[in-house]
Amino acid sequence: MSKDNQVLEEFTSKEYEHGWTVNLEADSAPKGLNEDIVRFISAKKNEPEWLLEWRLKAYRHWTTMKEPRWPNVTYPAINYQDIIYYSAPKQKVQPKSLEDVDPELIKTFEKLGISLTEQKRLTGVAVDAVIDSVSVATTFKEKLGELGIIFCSFSEAVREHPELVKKYLGSVVPPNDNYFAALNSAVFSDGSFCYIPKGVKCPMELSTYFRINAANTGQFERTLIVAEEASYVSYLEGCTAPMRDENQLHAAVVELYAMKDAEIKYSTVQNWYPGDKNGKGGIYNFVTKRGLCAGDHSKISWTQVETGSAITWKYPSCILKGDYSSGEFYSVAVTNNFQQADTGTKMIHIGKNSKSRVVSKGISAGKSQNSYRGQVHILKRAENARNFSQCDSLLMGDQCGAHTFPYIDVENKSAHVEHEATTSKIGEDQIFYCLQRGIDEEAAVALIVNGYAKEVLKQLPMEFAVEAQKLLALTLEGSVG
């Protein structure tokens, strides 16, 4: 080998070994994922060393893991090296007025009854009206501040309240929990942080809507909510407006931490782009959501309305560690066209007299597949634990599928576990009964479906429930007959 060649060889192999260096000035990272990318993200966000280490550890663990294949969904393999893991929040070109916005989108907004101001906010039209959402948000923030409630973006929390973040981050969903949680831990972009001090009942629903910088949290969102002793908070995630995103893969992590006597209510409406009628496009939504009832008499309640995404893989769960702690899961999951959902919950009973309640309502239409997967695990210590699970499936048409996978694991004889499951179809008789009263088919389906999902919808805060009802109807539009 000539000397020149040797130099060349050294040079190229070195580059190979090191990977390409990432230009910190760049607005976005190059495609792909490696340690440098993780460092780049952390540096871009000016994170402290411990957080970088935390991310790196998660990344290294992720590289040893395999993508789970057990959910009852199928999709082409994801190429993780073909994804951009960081791009600076960029200001999109703002439409000048609603007339410049996709009329399809406006039509959907109108059907959902979303106000004009709100339509403008969602589509990014510059709002010049008095009710600027930013100023509303600021007012809210001041009010919350007086009570000692912290509600801010995750990045801000890392900067302003590092001790809290450090203490609780990963305490409920450890970075190595599962494939997507590990991925999220390595590359999470932003999200929400919420802290309710001891004894404080948060006087309003906290919603990402009122959080400044809510936009552009990206595909790897991270949420952490800590409720101190005897505090209460109700948190709303998402919105009923259709959410479009160029990023196909979404892997969020949500951690809830409830101390003694604390209560956290977490409600979600998920309406990501589900793909078109032929099953093209659409978001993959692989989420890890878990709450820890750490203290005695603590309570965590999940309510979700899932209508979007091409693929949903999501199991909001409760670890009932405290004695007399209680966990609830209320879910409506709708799938239409070619959507696939594998969703449910895990209730892990550790504390004595802990109790849990699961109400799951699946609705499948078109050629979609809808699975409920639920685990109830009563540990040995959990004397007198109680669980009640109800999972219902509603089928529309005969080309869709509904599946139920209950896993019940009882290690203590005093436990009381009840599981009920039903499958029904929207009957022609029901539709005809409505038609005969002057209610057209579309309204009839909406009425029947909302009736079916009522037990879950009534868990949602009032205005949210009304929107969710309309959303259900809209998702199922044209799916009968």
Next chain:
Amino acid sequence: MLRIKNLHARVEEKQILNGINLEVKPGEVHAIMGPNGSGKSTLASVLAGREDFEVTEGTVEFLGKDLLEMEPEDRAREGIFLAFQYPVEIPGVSTVNFMKTALNKIREYRGQDTLDAVSFLTLMKEKIKLVEIDPSLLSRSLNEGFSGGEKKRNEIFQMAMLEPKLAILDETDSGLDIDALRIVANGVNKLRTKDNATIVVTHYQRLLEYIVPDYVHVLYKGKIVKSGSKELALELEEKGYDWIKSEVEVA
């Protein structure tokens, strides 16, 4: 108001209605009787627009319009009401909610404003009194867990709410106890005006003592084989259907 001419209908390959002729004028009450399976409910369903039944021949005119051309919901909005023989359960939907939706759809069709909550409640209270229904029933899931009689009373309540021009009561009397029968019949009578009409499908003369019909028709094998005044019902009660059947076979 309603003019049925030579109506034939079938379900799948089975011919059920074989040439029905019937004319109903405003203010009239027609009773339709006939043995089980003769096609009474089928006639009601065809008039209401149930898709399972295919009209193979004949015409139906309602208030000057071609009824068979209309969608079922539009027939309802035009004023046709069917009290079902077997009312359907809709879990999670209360009668109140159901009626609010129905009434507003009908009003919308007629170019009227939707009713605000207060006017709706006022109307509801008035109708509750009229048909003497237990209000607690109305906030429960529609027909779910209702007793047979409660279902029928609920149908009449809905009829009172929607104020139809033509009401078809399909065996509304079956399953009612004596008191309920009287109350339901009273309700129907109170709702009668000179502008609306009622078709009562029944097996029993008893109901017709309360809701006195102008005409009684006997349906047999998908045809009206005999029509008469209210005395015909008495005769049927006494003699059964055999004499009519044999009359038909002879002819």
